[in-house]
Amino acid sequence: MKYQRLVAFIFLLFNVFIQEVFGQCGCPAVKTIDAAGILKLPESKYLGTRKTHKPTFTMSGCSIILDFSKVVPNDFELMIFRKNAPPIFNYRFVKTMKKSVKVSPIGISCVRVNGVYEWQLYGGKITDMAIALQEPECNCVEPIYFRPKPNTVEKGFGACDVYAALCEPKKFPELVSGPRAMGRLESSSMIFTDSKCVAKKWYYNSKPINPSLSGQPMLECDYEASEYGTYKDYYCGCREIEKMSAPDSKLTLFYNYPEVPSYQNLQYRDGIISYDTNKCTAKISCYGSDTLVLFLQNMIPVKYGPSTSPYISCHPSTNRPFPDTKITTKKQWYMDGIMINGPIFSCIQEPGCLCKYVPLTSANIQKLVGSYSFYPLIASRPIRTPTDNRSGLVCPSKSTCPANYSLVVFDNLNASVFPSGSMTMICDTKTRQWAVEKTAHIPNTEVIFAVCVNFN
Numbered sequence: 001m002k003y004q005r006l007v008a009f010i011f012l013l014f015n016v017f018i019q020e021v022f023g024q025c026g027c028p029a030v031k032t033i034d035a036a037g038i039l040k041l042p043e044s045k046y047l048g049t050r051k052t053h054k055p056t057f058t059m060s061g062c063s064i065i066l067d068f069s070k071v072v073p074n075d076f077e078l079m080i081f082r083k084n085a086p087p088i089f090n091y092r093f094v095k096t097m098k099k100s101v102k103v104s105p106i107g108i109s110c111v112r113v114n115g116v117y118e119w120q121l122y123g124g125k126i127t128d129m130a131i132a133l134q135e136p137e138c139n140c141v142e143p144i145y146f147r148p149k150p151n152t153v154e155k156g157f158g159a160c161d162v163y164a165a166l167c168e169p170k171k172f173p174e175l176v177s178g179p180r181a182m183g184r185l186e187s188s189s190m191i192f193t194d195s196k197c198v199a200k201k202w203y204y205n206s207k208p209i210n211p212s213l214s215g216q217p218m219l220e221c222d223y224e225a226s227e228y229g230t231y232k233d234y235y236c237g238c239r240e241i242e243k244m245s246a247p248d249s250k251l252t253l254f255y256n257y258p259e260v261p262s263y264q265n266l267q268y269r270d271g272i273i274s275y276d277t278n279k280c281t282a283k284i285s286c287y288g289s290d291t292l293v294l295f296l297q298n299m300i301p302v303k304y305g306p307s308t309s310p311y312i313s314c315h316p317s318t319n320r321p322f323p324d325t326k327i328t329t330k331k332q333w334y335m336d337g338i339m340i341n342g343p344i345f346s347c348i349q350e351p352g353c354l355c356k357y358v359p360l361t362s363a364n365i366q367k368l369v370g371s372y373s374f375y376p377l378i379a380s381r382p383i384r385t386p387t388d389n390r391s392g393l394v395c396p397s398k399s400t401c402p403a404n405y406s407l408v409v410f411d412n413l414n415a416s417v418f419p420s421g422s423m424t425m426i427c428d429t430k431t432r433q434w435a436v437e438k439t440a441h442i443p444n445t446e447v448i449f450a451v452c453v454n455f456n
Contacts (some may be wrong), residue, residue: 012131025062026117027110033081033130043206047079049199053133057338062110064131066091068099075159077319078105078132080121083128084446085208085338086206086298087318088121090344092193094157097321105131106318116412117426122320124337140197144218153219157321161197164341174222193319194339205341207258237331238314241273244295244346259300263293263348271347280314286347289427293348297341302413304430310335312343353395355427355434360451361385369449374415378408384452395427401452408453409436411445421452 032054039048055078056067066078074095080088089106111120116298119126138160145153156162162326165173195204195217202209202217209217233240269288271286286292292304304310316331317339332339361367362383369375384405401407401421409416409423416436425448442448 015442025059025110026112027062027119028117028129029059029062030059031128033131033132037130038081038132040089041083044081046198046203046206046208047087047134050137051135053135055131055133057131064104064108065102066104067102068093071099071133073133073135076135079132080105080108080126080132081130081132082126084123085127088126089194089196092319092321094162094321096157096160107315109313120312121337122315122334124334127336137197137199139200140202145220151221155191157323161195162193162321163195163219165219165221169322171221174220179358187381193321194317205339207298235275235277235282236314237316238280238282238333240275241282241284241312241333243271243273244268244344255296257301257342257344260295263301269347269349271345273345279339282312282314283309284312284345285309289397290347290349293346294335295341295344295346296335299338299340302335305426306395308428337446353390353427354432355395356447357388357396357399357425357434358397358447358449359385359388360449365451372410372412374410378451378453382454384454386450386452394424397426398422398424399450404456405452405454407450409442409448409450411442411447411449414442414445416442 023110033050034054035048038052039045046274046385051073053071053073058065058067058072071093074093077089078091078095082088090108091103096245107121108126109120110117111167112118112304113125119129140161143153143163151166151168153166154163154164167173174417191334194204195209197203203215237440267292269286270286271290271292273282273284276283284294289306291306292309294302294304294310296302302310312335314331315334333343334340335343358368360383363385366375366379370379382405384402386399386401386407388399390396399407399409399422403421405421407418407421407423409418426435427433428435428444431444433446434448435444436442436448
């Protein structure tokens with residue numbers, strides 16, 4: 001056994017050496033995708049009607065090198081498609097750029113995670129990555145310039161779907177889509193590159209813009225203070241993430257963020273947020289067994305259970321044709337590799353534990369688990385009911401037995417014995433499954449039975 005492990009370890013080191021020295025990439029092969037394939041992706045199918053071209057590229061190690069020299073259109077963008085996530089609007093090529101210059105996708109890297117290589121965008125895994133070139137469409141109505149309107153609005157870079165807005169000092173342009181405001185408070189001069197025209201309809205960050213006035217998005221200038229609160233701080237160019245504690249005082253939140261009315265009457269609790277300006281990241285967490293909820297303008301609310309949180313980092317939009325290094329230029333937050341709009345967070349206490357935990361007693365053990373194959377092994381031995389720490393918590397996180405008793409934990413199929421008499425567990429509120437400590441032979445499960453057994 002030791003010899004086999006040594007051989008496996010040497011083989012692993014050899015593979016890493018070959019990949020790093022000879023330029024081979026351990027990540028999955030990069031695929032291309034056509035319009036028919038795009039139509040099969042639920043979160044990207046709205047882009048399946050755009051003119052799509054197959055890109056020419058080569059690999060240098062894990063670097064993707066794109067060659068645009070033979071591309072006929074003069075205005076197009078590199079699209080990166082993925083499974084179960086929105087598309088990535090990546091490198092935007094406009095008429096003033098030179099096609100002879102070879103480029104690489106923005107923000108894409110090959111990363112080794114737990115011994116396995118995967119493609120990532122800003123810390124978020126890209127599953128089944130495929131690339132294509134697509135032409136923008138120019139058949140959408142132009143935005144309305146609402147009061148207070150920008151001083152000037154121009155088409156950006158000669159493209160039909162890129163708008164550059166300039167406001168008065170201390171005012172900021174925002175793109176308004178009826179009751180929902182998107183891309184607000186970016187900078188005193190902002191170029192809207194993330195709004196897309198597809199089949200005569202405007203989208204912003206993959207969400208359709210459905211304005212209430214004339215069927216058009218609106219551009220206006222506003223002060224830094226808004227109905228969402230006054231944003232005073234920026235971190236690496238990203239606006240601070242607001243903490244929501246009293247939703248009833250911010251009813252506008254429930255007009256500007258999708259699918260949130262069900263959260264309006266819940267008890268909101270304090271949470272923790274910190275920023276690392278060296279790494280340009282934000283970390284959000286909650287106390288105890290509280291659940292973290294992120295409200296986003298381009299996604300339904302996202303929940304994270306106790307001791308879990310998303311990876312949030314600040315970057316320029318990947319779709320901006322030219323880099324903008326001005327200090328006033330707003331960047332975008334990316335959460336697990338997905339660009340997010342207007343993030344607001346809070347911590348809530350769920351109404352009861354979403355995972356099922358059943359401490360067994362002498363009265364219910366035979367009824368609940370008497371048919372299990374391992375029941376005879378414990379039925380003839382002294383048993384006790386374990387205690388847990390659920391007092392003050394929504395879900396227990398530890399189960400404990402008295403001295404001289406072992407803790408036996410099982411689901412419908414598997415069992416594990418803890419001679420120490422205790423174990424830890426975490427309820428994942430997204431999957432509603434228990435994650436038992438790694439020493440147990442129990443996979444994540446929806447129900448846990450626990451009993452104390454004296455094997456002496």
